[in-house]
Amino acid sequence: MQHKHYIQVIAIFNKEGKITPLSVIADNGLTYSVDKITQIINAASLKSGGAGIRYTCHISGHIRYLYLEDTRWFIEKKEN
DSSP states (O other): OEEEEEEEEEEEEOTTOOEEEEEEEOTTSOEEEEEEEEEEEEEEOTTTOOEEEEEEEEETTEEEEEEEETTEEEEEEEOO
């Protein structure tokens, strides 16, 4: 089972209003750069619920979905 895991994100807003995540900050304080964004779409998280703008990101060699839901960012995370 997966759940929404809210995280800190460093992002840039350009003058047209486009939001681009640059890095994510893990719970342990480590910062991971977003190496590449391959897709930006409005989508629901089928695994953990919620919806928003879904960024398909390459982070440290892994593909992760990063969601912007209203004003908060989350990832899908397995429950412990």
